[in-house]
Structure formats: C-alpha cells, structure tokens
C-alpha cells in the first residue's frame with residue numbers, strides 16, 4: 477500500500493510541498509502520496525487524529541499550526557523543543573514525534589546552495605516571531621562570531637534573545653540600535669514582505685559585502701531583496717532553497733533517503 481503523507485495549513489492553496497515531495501519521491505523511487513490539506517483553524521488536533529487513524533505516516537505543518545503541532549506531539553526532538561514549533565510530524569505506533577526542519581533548511585540553503593559559510597560571521601536576524609525563533613539554534617550551531625536579533629518591537633527581540641542566552645553570542649535589540657553595526661549576513665525573518673514592506677533599517681547597515689537572505693520567496697524578487705540591492709548588497713537571495721531543503725530533511729526523517737535538492741530547486745524556479 478502507498479504510504480500517505482500530507483501538509484496541513486490554513487491557507488494551503490499555494491503550498492509547493494506536494495510538488496516538492498512528489499519530485500523527491502520520483503527521484504528516489506519511493507512509493508508515497510503527499511497531499512495538501514486545508515484545515516479549519518480550530519480543528520487541527522482533530523484533523524491530525526483523523527489522519528493518524530486513517531493510517532497516515534507523516535505530516536508537514538505550516539501556518540498557523542506549528543505551535544499547536546508542538547503541543548500535540550508525544551515526543552519532540554531537541555531542535556523542535558527549542559524552536560517552540562513543529563513543522564514535521566512522524567506517526568509511529570501511535571507515537572507522534574515532532575521535529576523542526578526549518579533551521580536546517582535555512583543553514584543548508586546558505587552553506588550548500590549559496591556557498592555562504594556562517595562560521596566566524598556576524599549574523600543579523602530580523603524578526604522575533606515564530607519564523608525567527610525556529611532558526612536561531614541551528615544558526616548558532618554553525619559557530620558564527622556573533623548573532624544579533626533585531627525586531628520592530630524591541631521587547632520581543634530582547635525576550636527571545638534571553639531564551640537563548642545560554643548560547644552566549646546572541647543579543648536582542650531594535651532596528652535603530654543597528655546603526656553603525658557591521659554584519660556579514662542579514663536574514664529577514666519578519667512578516668513585513670507579506671505586505672511588500674521591508675524592516676526599517678538604518679542607512680548603511682547593508683554594505684556591498686553583505687549577504688542578504690529573505691526567508692520569503694516569490695516568482696519576482698521579494699521586497700527585501702529589492703531593498704537590499706538598492707542599498708548595494710553584494711548578494712540578495714530568497715527562501716525558495718530553504719523551502720526545498722526543509723522538505724528534504726522531512727523526507728529524510730520519514731524515508732531514510734536524502735533527495736538531491738538542486739534539481740528540484742531548478743524545477744520550481746522554472
């Protein structure tokens with residue numbers, strides 16, 4: 477029988493996950509199905525339970541259910557525990573294991589696909605919501621020199637940085653505090669791009685050598701990429717590669733096989 481997987485979210489119509497996972501399955505010769513499921517906002521737990529009862533093998537979870545998935549999981553990986561959010565659920569003998577592959581996806585996209593090493597670098601992460609929280613620990617595992625977390629609402633940046641204070645090299649601040657700072661890599665994890673806005677950074681924070689990474693993606697350059705270019709950034713990329721890499725990590729968790737991501741990223745760009 478074909479093993480069944482799905483992504484649950486709301487909205488879900490534009491999800492690329494079914495396409496990505498069917499490309500992975502074809503490439504690796506795995507017999508599985510993967511569908512997108514639109515779940516009413518107050519019915520996530522019931523939908524997961526129904527999916528498990530029907531013999532489903534694994535789920536990806538997207539907005540707005542990642543935190544609920546974290547609460548629902550019977551056990552959590554260390555990464556998921558720390559992220560406070562789950563994007564990958566594995567069903568096994570009634571046990572629901574929660575993982576978070578977003579951070580690994582971001583790190584792999586930067587290091588493998590864009591040849592951007594994080595070790596010894598000054599990293600600036602913009603935003604202090606779920607998207608930022610999910611990638612902090614995996615970024616710090618790459619041994620950057622410093623990691624600054626800046627947010628429009630300053631208190632949220634300070635609070636989030638405090639939660640990772642055992643990792644030493646992180647500090648939280650507001651956008652205006654960034655003036656005069658030097659950052660090798662700036663990662664946009666804010667939701668500003670959804671309304672084609674950009675975080676209000678002081679002039680001069682983005683320099684010719686700065687790598688700018690937008691965790692959002694779209695067919696056209698994102699607002700943050702366009703802004704980065706106008707500020708003279710050497711390199712500005714979107715988060716499509718991160719999307720594919722986090723999916724590849726989920727696929728690996730479920731199937732024990734690591735798909736080739738480059739050809740899938742290329743297919744999605746086309």
Ligand code: ATR
Nearest residue numbers: 603604605606607608628629666667668673674675
């Ligand atoms: P997500 O789970 O996608 O991170 P979220 O928890 O709602 O979503 O967080 C959204 C983040 O984007 C927050 O850091 C938010 O800043 P505030 O904490 O100040 O609200 C940030 N954000 C949203 N719109 C923004 C904008 N126009 N400029 C800067 N930051 C913005």
